[in-house]
Amino acid sequence: MIQGAYPQRLLTHDRAKLWFQHLESCDYYVVKKRIEAHIKGSPHMPMISELYEPPVEETTILKTMEVWEKEGAIRIEDERRNEWTRPVPPWAR
Secondary structure: OHHHHOOOOOOOHHHHHHHHHHHOOOOHHHHHHHHHHHHHHOOOOOOHHHHOOOOOOOOOHHHHHHHHHHHHHHHHHHHHHOOOOOOOOHHHO
8 A cells, every 4th residue: 555655765675564563463453554644645755654653552440430339339328228327426416
């Protein structure tokens, strides 16, 4: 695709190998989309940095939030159950 869009620049085997080394960890479809966008907007062959998309790191925030919600529900239920056995604070009398 790149060679066809930029026939004035030769995409050598060594250059293609270098690009592959740097882009192989990226999502294929994201890089392809970036190449297509670049071709539409630039008369110059793209650089690796223009095509590189860092891999998305998996996050555990949703699991952590689920644990917090469960712990919070348990704590609230415990507080409701123990409401009658706890001493009334002085300011609430």
